[in-house]
Amino acid sequence: xxxxxxxxxxxxxxxxxxxxxxxxxxxxxxxxxxxxxxxxxxxxxxxxxxxxxxxxxxxxxxxxxxxxxxxxxxxxxxxxxxxxxxxxxxxxxxxxxxxxxxxxxxxxxxxxxxxxxxxxxxxxxxxxxxxxxxxxxxxxxxxxxxxxxxxxxxxxxxxxxxxxxxxxxxxxxxxxxxxxxxxxxxxxxxxxxxxxxxxxxxxxxxxxxxxxxxxxxxxxxxxxxxxxxxxxxxxxxxxxxxxxxxxxxxx
Amino acid sequence: xxxxxxxxxxxxxxxxxxxxxxxxxxxxxxxxxxxxxxxxxxxxxxxxxxxxxxxxxxxxxxxxxxxxxxxxxxxxxxxxxxxxxxxxxxxxxxxxxxxxxxxxxxxxxxxxxxxxxxxxxxxxxxxxxxxxxxxxxxxxxxxxxxxxxxxxxxxxxxxxxxxxxxxxxxxxxxxxxxxxxxxxxxxxxxxxxxxxxxxxxxxxxxxxxxxxxxxxxxxxx
Numbered sequence: 001x002x003x004x005x006x007x008x009x010x011x012x013x014x015x016x017x018x019x020x021x022x023x024x025x026x027x028x029x030x031x032x033x034x035x036x037x038x039x040x041x042x043x044x045x046x047x048x049x050x051x052x053x054x055x056x057x058x059x060x061x062x063x064x065x066x067x068x069x070x071x072x073x074x075x076x077x078x079x080x081x082x083x084x085x086x087x088x089x090x091x092x093x094x095x096x097x098x099x100x101x102x103x104x105x106x107x108x109x110x111x112x113x114x115x116x117x118x119x120x121x122x123x124x125x126x127x128x129x130x131x132x133x134x135x136x137x138x139x140x141x142x143x144x145x146x147x148x149x150x151x152x153x154x155x156x157x158x159x160x161x162x163x164x165x166x167x168x169x170x171x172x173x174x175x176x177x178x179x180x181x182x183x184x185x186x187x188x189x190x191x192x193x194x195x196x197x198x199x200x201x202x203x204x205x206x207x208x209x210x211x212x213x214x215x216x217x218x219x220x221x222x223x224x225x226x227x228x229x230x231x232x233x234x235x236x237x238x239x240x241x242x243x244x245x246x247x248x249x250x251x
Numbered sequence: 252x253x254x255x256x257x258x259x260x261x262x263x264x265x266x267x268x269x270x271x272x273x274x275x276x277x278x279x280x281x282x283x284x285x286x287x288x289x290x291x292x293x294x295x296x297x298x299x300x301x302x303x304x305x306x307x308x309x310x311x312x313x314x315x316x317x318x319x320x321x322x323x324x325x326x327x328x329x330x331x332x333x334x335x336x337x338x339x340x341x342x343x344x345x346x347x348x349x350x351x352x353x354x355x356x357x358x359x360x361x362x363x364x365x366x367x368x369x370x371x372x373x374x375x376x377x378x379x380x381x382x383x384x385x386x387x388x389x390x391x392x393x394x395x396x397x398x399x400x401x402x403x404x405x406x407x408x409x410x411x412x413x414x415x416x417x418x419x420x421x422x423x424x425x426x427x428x429x430x431x432x433x434x435x436x437x438x439x440x441x442x443x444x445x446x447x448x449x450x451x452x453x454x455x456x457x458x459x460x461x462x463x464x465x466x467x468x469x470x471x472x
Contacts, residue, residue, distance in 0.1 A: 207322055234324050236462025246324040248254055 003028040003168060003198040004049060004086075009063035011041075011048060013056065018044045020222040021063070026168075026215075031190060031199040033213035033230065035206060037250065040219040042202045046170050049200065050086035051079060067168070084111060087161035091173040093153035095145035095160070100137055103145045103156055104128065107164035127159040131189055151182035155189065162193075169193065171201040175208065187212050206246055210234045218242045256321050260330060263317065264389075266310050267334050267341075271385035273303045274341040277348035278381060278445060282374040284352055285438065286367070288359045293352035303345040310338040326459075333459035337388060340448045340455075344381060347441045347448070354434040354441070364421050364431050373409040373442045376402060380449035387453060393460035397472050399453035400465065406446035413439040 004026040011019040018041045026032050026049075034042040044053065051072060053059045064071045072082050084107075095103050104127040105120050115123070124141065128134040133155050137143075145156055154174060161169060171190075175183040190199055190212055203209050209216055210230060217227040218237070226233060226242040237243045244250045277296050284293035314335045317323065323331055380399050387396035414436050421432050454466040465471045 206324060210324070235328060237325050243325045247327050248256070 001028050002026065003068065004200075005064075005066040006045075006048075007064040007066065009045075009048065009065060010061065011044060011053065012058075012060045014058040018222050019048070019061075022224045024217055024224055024227055026198060026200055028167075028198045029194055029196070030214040031194050031201060031212055032215040032217065033209035034200065034202045034217045034219060035204075035209050035246075036219035037245065038204075041222040042219045043172055044222075045219065045224075046088075046172055046200060046202050048073075049168070049170055050083050050088060051077070052088060054079070080111075084164050085166055086168040086170060087164070087166040089154070089158055089161065089169060089171040089174045091176050093150060093157045093177070095148070095153050095156050097144065097146055099142045100128075100145050100148070100156065101141040103160050104163045107160060111164055123163055127163040128156075130162050130193070131155040131159040132185075132192075133159060149182075151178055151185065154178065154182075154186060158189070158193075162197075166197065168198045168200065171199065173202055173204060176204065183208070206234075218245060220245070256317075256323075256327070259313075259317060259321075260327065263310070263313050263331070263334055266306065266313065267337055268385070268389055270303065270306050270310060270338060270341045271381075271388070273299075273306065274344040274348070275378070275381055275385065277303070277345045278351075278374075278378055281348040281351040281355065282371075282378065284355045284359075285374075286371065288355070288363075290356055290359045293355040293359065296352040297349050300345055300349050303342055307338055307342040311335065314338070329459045329462065333388075333455045336455045337452055340452050344445050344448045347445050350441045351438050354438050358431055358434045361431050364417075364428050364435070367435075369409050369413045369416070370435065370439055370442070373406060373413065373439060376406050376409065377442045377445040377449070380406070380446050381452075384449040384452040384456065387456045388459070391456075391460050393457045393463075396453040396456035396460070397465070400450050400457075400469075400472060403446050403450045406443050410439045410443035 002025040006022050006024045009019055009022040010017065022045060034045060036042045047053045048061065049065060061073055063073070065073050067082070067086060071077070096106060098106070101124050104124040108115055108120065108123050125134060128137060133152060136152070145153065148156060158169070175186050178186060187208065190201070193199060201209075201213065213230045215228065216230045216233040218225045218233065218239075218241075220241055226237055226239045233242065234246060237246065277300070280292055281296045283289070284296065314331050317331055321327070380402050383395060384399045386392070387399065417432050417436050421428050457463055457465045463471060
């Protein structure tokens, strides 16, 4: 079942058209990878899915982005609810300069206000367990999140998102700063998380897209050239541009 | 954009063509040995099979090496995967040429029970199918490959005719001819199996070129 659908989605930064009539369907409880060369519009597409682009000056959109059937680009869209429902993990892990505990508790405090200590303890424990950090960190919850390794920070950021119970996790190059072992562990985590979440990942690594995603979209110059099952895209793509890119012949 | 990888793929392509040439030669020589009842020629097919075995290992290693180092995708992946399968098919074809040659050694000193008519016909089809299948790989020609697949039924029919004729026309009537008759049945089976391997190659080539799986799906031809 489609969780997010884009219909004839166009986006401009000033006079520059970054997305050209993108029609895509992101399935629930699946990982969808968006690949393409730098500047192709893949991060723009990701960011429009929870309206992060609103923060950029001169952005204009046309078309629709339906999340659970509701157009989030419409005037009445509630951005706080949207960003709770559709969370984003960034390229560089960006924990708050707070304790590990407070990083997870932060979202709940914002969205719910005052929360009883034992309820919050449970939220923090559940969040850290969901990203397999609990056993490592349960005895140093008061330590600064800034003292963690890059991989732990990225896991913590994912836990921080999960704590506010989103439906969709957007991931923009979440492993680009990690070594191969840490990357493998984050990928395993993503595989675990897809049971409960819709995951959309932008990645420069075609091997990563091939390894972890169920569906893959290839973008070029703002156009979604091809979208389909990952196994088809990486074995027998239909569009020559896709084939040239994934076989390294592009350019 | 030319990639360093392309050079390695071309090298693999050349090796597979060489493997195909060895297999074609082995069939041609075994069939000629049968026609001429030539034991020396038959023995040479058996002796030269080691070339095919050695090359099979080299090609397999190259394919694995390319996969490990380049993690190929799309048409590169299909080419290497097909190369590995073709390698195995061609090695089996060469083995079947050895089997035919061994049957020739069994019967070469004895008079034939009958003039050979359908076996030469079947051998012509087998050679044509193998040659065309290899050509379709060399030229990345999916349509030529599909033509090979369609030839296989004729080979099946000829093999059945040969078996029926030899069993009912000779062995049933006079059991003493069995030592000279059974090798002919086996040779027809070996030739028919060669056609099956050529069909497999052609199916793999269709996949390599078009990304379509036609194996076990004749309706897609």
